[in-house]
Amino acid sequence: MTDPPDTIPGSGTAAGAAPPVTMRRPILQRASGLLRWESLLLVVLALLVLEGTRLSKFFLTGPNFANLTSAVMEVAIVALPMTLIIITGEIDLSVESMIGLSGAILGSLWAAGVPIEVGIVIVLVVGALGGLFNGLVVTRLGLPSLVVTLGTLALYRGLAQVILGPTAISNFPAGFTAFGFGNIPGSTIPWTLIVFSALGVVFWLLTHKTWIGRQVFAVGKNKDAARYSGVRVGTLKTALFVVTGVIAALAGVILAARFSSARADNGTGLTLVVVTIVLLGGVDINGGKGTITGVILAVFTLSVLQNELRLAGVSSEYQGVAVGLLLIGSVTAPYLARQARSYSDRARRGRHPPAGSVEGGEVV
Amino acid sequence: MSAEVSARPAGPSLGSRIVSMLGRSRELTLAGVIFLLCLVVAIQAPHFLSISNLSQVTTLAAIIAIAAVGESLVVMTKNIDLSVESTIGLVAFVVADILRQKMLPGPAAWAAGIGLGLVLGMANGAIITLFRVPSLVATLGTLSIFRGLDFFVAGGHEVNLADLPAGYSDAATQAFFGVPLFVILAIIVVVVVALVMRLTPFGRQVYAVGSNAEAALIIGIRSRLVIFLTFAICGALAGVAGVLWGMEFGTIYATSASNVSLQVIAAAVVGGVAIAGGAGTVVGAAVGALFLGLINNALLLLQMPQELLQVIYGAVILVAVSADALIQRRERRLAAEGAIQ
Numbered sequence: 045m046t047d048p049p050d051t052i053p054g055s056g057t058a059a060g061a062a063p064p065v066t067m068r069r070p071i072l073q074r075a076s077g078l079l080r081w082e083s084l085l086l087v088v089l090a091l092l093v094l095e096g097t098r099l100s101k102f103f104l105t106g107p108n109f110a111n112l113t114s115a116v117m118e119v120a121i122v123a124l125p126m127t128l129i130i131i132t133g134e135i136d137l138s139v140e141s142m143i144g145l146s147g148a149i150l151g152s153l154w155a156a157g158v159p160i161e162v163g164i165v166i167v168l169v170v171g172a173l174g175g176l177f178n179g180l181v182v183t184r185l186g187l188p189s190l191v192v193t194l195g196t197l198a199l200y201r202g203l204a205q206v207i208l209g210p211t212a213i214s215n216f217p218a219g220f221t222a223f224g225f226g227n228i229p230g231s232t233i234p235w236t237l238i239v240f241s242a243l244g245v246v247f248w249l250l251t252h253k254t255w256i257g258r259q260v261f262a263v264g265k266n267k268d269a270a271r272y273s274g275v276r277v278g279t280l281k282t283a284l285f286v287v288t289g290v291i292a293a294l295a296g297v298i299l300a301a302r303f304s305s306a307r308a309d310n311g312t313g314l315t316l317v318v319v320t321i322v323l324l325g326g327v328d329i330n331g332g333k334g335t336i337t338g339v340i341l342a343v344f345t346l347s348v349l350q351n352e353l354r355l356a357g358v359s360s361e362y363q364g365v366a367v368g369l370l371l372i373g374s375v376t377a378p379y380l381a382r383q384a385r386s387y388s389d390r391a392r393r394g395r396h397p398p399a400g401s402v403e404g405g406e407v408v
Numbered sequence: 409m410s411a412e413v414s415a416r417p418a419g420p421s422l423g424s425r426i427v428s429m430l431g432r433s434r435e436l437t438l439a440g441v442i443f444l445l446c447l448v449v450a451i452q453a454p455h456f457l458s459i460s461n462l463s464q465v466t467t468l469a470a471i472i473a474i475a476a477v478g479e480s481l482v483v484m485t486k487n488i489d490l491s492v493e494s495t496i497g498l499v500a501f502v503v504a505d506i507l508r509q510k511m512l513p514g515p516a517a518w519a520a521g522i523g524l525g526l527v528l529g530m531a532n533g534a535i536i537t538l539f540r541v542p543s544l545v546a547t548l549g550t551l552s553i554f555r556g557l558d559f560f561v562a563g564g565h566e567v568n569l570a571d572l573p574a575g576y577s578d579a580a581t582q583a584f585f586g587v588p589l590f591v592i593l594a595i596i597v598v599v600v601v602a603l604v605m606r607l608t609p610f611g612r613q614v615y616a617v618g619s620n621a622e623a624a625l626i627i628g629i630r631s632r633l634v635i636f637l638t639f640a641i642c643g644a645l646a647g648v649a650g651v652l653w654g655m656e657f658g659t660i661y662a663t664s665a666s667n668v669s670l671q672v673i674a675a676a677v678v679g680g681v682a683i684a685g686g687a688g689t690v691v692g693a694a695v696g697a698l699f700l701g702l703i704n705n706a707l708l709l710l711q712m713p714q715e716l717l718q719v720i721y722g723a724v725i726l727v728a729v730s731a732d733a734l735i736q737r738r739e740r741r742l743a744a745e746g747a748i749q
Contacts, residue, residue, distance in 0.1 A: 135544065181726065185733040190488065190544055191683040191725065198670050199722025205715035308715075316552055319545070329542050361662075365556030368549035375546075376539040 081326040081378070085341040092348045099355045106232030112351035113344075114225055114302065117236035118143065118295040119314055120343040123321040124247040125288040127339050130322055131251075131264045132281055133331030134182065134189040139292040139318055141200035142174050143311030146296025148204035151213030151306025160220050167293045174200060175289020179282030197315070204308040213306040224301025236298055240343075243291070248336040260284070264331035313364070320371040321346055329375055346370070434680025435692045442699050445706060453709040461705070463588045467580060469701030470594035471652045472668070473694040476675035477601050478529075478645030480693040481638040483676050484618045485631075486685025487536065487543035489639065492646045493668040494554035495528045499650025501558055504567040504660045507576060514573070521654075522647040528554060529643015533636035543639075551669070555662075562662035569658035580655045590652055597645065598694045605690060614638060619686025674721050675700055678728045700724070 096103035122139050129136050146167040153163040178196055182189045223235050251257040262270040263277050271277050300306040325342035327334030346367075353363050449456045456462075475492050482489045503521035506512050512520060528550070535546040569577060582589040605611035616624040617631045624631050654660050679696030681688030703720055707713075 181730065185730055186737075187729050187733055188683055191677065191729050194670070194673065195722045195725035195729070197722070198674075198718050198725065202715065202718025202720070202722055205718060206713065209713075209715060313552075316548055319548060323545065329545055359559075361559035362556050364552040368552035368556070371552075372535060372539075372541060372546055372549040375541045376535070379540050 082335065082338050082341060085324070085326070085338065085345055089341060089345045089348065092345065092352065096348060096352050096355070099352055103351075103355070108351070110227050110232040110234050112347045113237050114234040115350065116317075116343060116347040117234070117240050118299045118302075118311070119317045119321060120240050120347075121243050121298075122288070122292050122295050122314075122318045123325070123339055123343060124243055124336065125284065125291050126318050127247070127322050127325070127327055127334055127336060128251065128260050128284050129189075129281075129288055130319075130327050130329065131260050131331055131334050132284060133264050133267070134281060134284075135193065135319070136175075136178060136189065136285060136288050137193040137315050138174070138178060138196040138200055139288065139295075140311045140314040141197050141204065142171055142289055142292035143296040143299055143314060144308060145174070145200045145204040145207075146171055146293035147300040147306040147310040148208040148308050150297060150300055151216075152207055154216060154306075155213050160217055164297055167297060168290050171289040171291070171293025171296075172286050173289070174293075175286040176282065178289065179285030182285065183278035183281050201308070201312075204310075208306065208308040210308070214304055216301065216304055216306075221301050221304040224298055224304065236302070239294075239298070244336065244340055248340075251336050256280075261332060264328075264333070266332075316364075316371065317346070317367055320367050320374070324370055324374040326374075326378075435689065435695055438679065438692070438695050438699055442695070442702060445699075445702055449702075449706045449709060456705070456709050459586065461709075463581075463583060463591075465701050465705045466698070467588045467590045467656060468704075469698045470588070470590040471649050471656060472671055472675055472701065473594045473697035474597050474652070475646050475649040475668070475672045476679070476693040476697045477597055477690045478638075478642035479672045480676040480679070480681040480688055480690050481601070481605075481614060482543070482642045483673075483681045483683060484614050484685060484688055485635050485638050486618045486621070487635060487638070488547065488673070488683075489529075489532060489543065489642050490547040490669050490673075491528070491532060491550040491554055492642065492649075492672050493665045493670075494551050494558065495525050495643055495646040496650040496653055496668055497663070497665040498528070498554050498558040498561070499525050499647045500654035500657075500660050500664055501561055501567065501662065503651055504572060504576075504654045505561060507573055508567050508571045510573070514576075518651045521651040522644055525647015525650060526640060526644040529640045529646065530636070532643065533639030536639065537632040537636045555666075559662045564662075566659060566661045572658075577655045577658045580652070590656070593648075593652070594694065597648070598690055601641075601690045610634070610637070615686055617685075618682075670721060671700055672697075674725050674728075678724050680728075680732075682732060683729055 093104075100108075102108050122143075126136060126139065149170055150160075150163045150167045153166060154160055158166075174196065178189070178193055181187060181192045225234070227234050228238070251260065259270065259275045259280055262273070262275055263280060267277055296311060299310050303310070321342045322334075322339055323329055324345065325334065325339030327339065349366065349370075350363060353366060354360075358366075446456070475496060479489055479492060499521040502524055503517050506517040506520060507514065511517075532543075532547055532550055535541050535550070536543050579589055584592060605614065613624070613629045613634045616627075616629055617634050621631055650665070653665055657664065675696035676688070676693040677683060677696070678699060679688065679692030679694065681693055700721065703724075704717060707716055707720075
């Protein structure tokens with residue numbers, strides 16, 4: 045109810061007396077808001093690490109570091125392309141099923157005598173095709189990605205079940221499983237962390253330093269404006285779905301290697317974790333805003349939290365509750381902070397009305 | 409000029425008239441598809457038409473239909489509830505646990521279960537409307553949180569039929585004049601909600617909020633209250649489904665009803681409830697639930713691999729929403745052509 049009078053002075057001043065002053069403030073505020081979210085995450089991460097050292101003297105050891113990072117690397121790599129998808133205002137719920145499908149195909153190819161390297165290439169292609177299907181149905185038919193990827197969530201999981209049935213393939217070669225849970229020789233750095241780091245750098249550059257990233261943000265902020273300024277929105281979104289499919293398939297390979305087992309239900313429930321990481325990283329669920337840095341911080345925050353819950357003896361069934369609360373909290377917290385800020389702004393304006401804004405309000 | 413006008417639509421009119429008729433009455437189309445499916449299955453496997461098989465199929469479909477009615481109200485407002493399966497599972501477990509420990513008599517335990525569903529639905533609605541969390545995110549979170557509560561209540565145990573009072577699951581096999589009790593219940597739920605949607609301001613407000621939230625706000629509809637109420641109703645109906653689920657299956661685990669949300673949403677979507685909000689009927693959603701149940705049964709009777717079920721559910725969702733999109737596009741184009749002429 046109080047919103048309309050609030051917006052009128054705003055638009056009044058933008059066109060009115062002192063544009064340089066009033067224009068600068070919101071931009072500064074927005075920048076500090078983003079900065080605050082990431083530094084807040086950093087503080088939370090530091091507190092969690094501190095709590096971890098209190099929980100166990102083994103917390104800050106190399107093996108535990110390897111343990112806690114390798115446990116989340118599959119979801120971590122999928123969170124990178126999911127960030128871009130969510131920034132464009134779409135979502136891909138089917139990633140967990142693509143993880144299962146990729147593992148199932150890899151397992152059955154290996155069981156049929158296909159070399160593991162060839163199998164990996166094939167499942168990455170399958171991932172690309174699965175993503176292409178998602179992207180084409182969403183962009184060509186103009187359907188909401190939520191329902192399309194809900195459909196393929198069932199479809200891809202079903203295909204995994206048809207291919208593998210209730211069996212598990214577990215006789216993978218030693219070199220392959222070592223990639224899943226082994227470390228670089230002579231260190232406690234998991235191989236999969238190298239994969240995530242490399243992808244993290246690539247996605248950071250792609251998102252924040254290239255025209256592709258700028259287009260992604262443009263589409264998320266205003267799809268029509270982006271289209272009129274020459275962005276091929278459909279092609280861009282389809283490409284993002286393809287990349288997400290490929291990386292989800294890669295995550296399926298890593299998961300099969302880490303568990304040294306390929307089952308049709310591999311990856312069940314992981315979409316929740318991926319989306320939680322992205323939103324915890326400060327990416328706006330409504331699109332247009334977010335950073336890869338925030339998402340990478342969120343990966344480590346979540347992995348440390350999960351590690352501590354395990355150390356504290358919380359069973360994996362209840363960890364889902366923590367993830368669910370984190371998901372809702374990471375969307376609610378910024379909203380509540382925004383509300384609080386606008387209330388305090390309004391209160392301040394009420395006491396010391398800046399001359400320009402009141403004048404503007406009365407004129408308009 | 410007039411010759412041209414009459415000649416032009418004549419060509420595509422038959423095809424397009426059929427397409428738009430199919431588009432307009434999803435319930436009718438679906439009924440036709442169900443009839444054909446039944447015909448094929450009955451020829452291949454005569455056991456399909458036996459009373460015992462038909463009552464089992466319709467009893468299961470009735471449970472899904474009750475949940476799908478609630479889900480379709482939510483979807484009509486352009487929202488989604490992914491958490492219904494966890495509500496069904498939690499309610500089924502809590503009711504069974506209450507009865508096992510003889511804390512409450514039967515009907516009171518059922519009421520408690522429905523009340524629990526209502527509270528969970530209201531929790532969803534509150535998160536979504538008070539904190540402006542998109543329903544997808546909120547219910548993805550509560551899907552996991554409610555299931556976690558289920559694990560907490562269960563504490564690693566299950567409730568067996570043997571632990572429950574005698575006659576607990578009798579209701580699942582009762583029938584009046586050959587119609588299973590659960591089916592009668594589902595019909596009552598569908599009729600009541602359909603009448604509410606058709607005759608009350610609330611029903612019209614649900615459609616209004618879903619088709620154009622801004623316009624709804626301008627004409628004075630309290631959109632957020634309407635959305636909150638649809639989630640509350642959805643939760644309560646999921647609670648009813650949970651009570652029935654327990655009776656139907658007898659043994660209840662902490663993981664009971666996993667993956668049912670997909671089936672419930674698929675039933676609504678295939679029944680013609682538009683995922684973009686503002687259109688569809690609860691009757692359609694119930695018929696959609698029957699359709700999915702029949703497919704499940706057909707796979708079983710025709711001895712096809714059960715693994716296909718997920719594939720078919722996924723395909724059914726995709727086909728239903730794609731068909732909607734194509735029909736809408738076609739109608740828009742025809743309307744545009746009409747406007748030009």
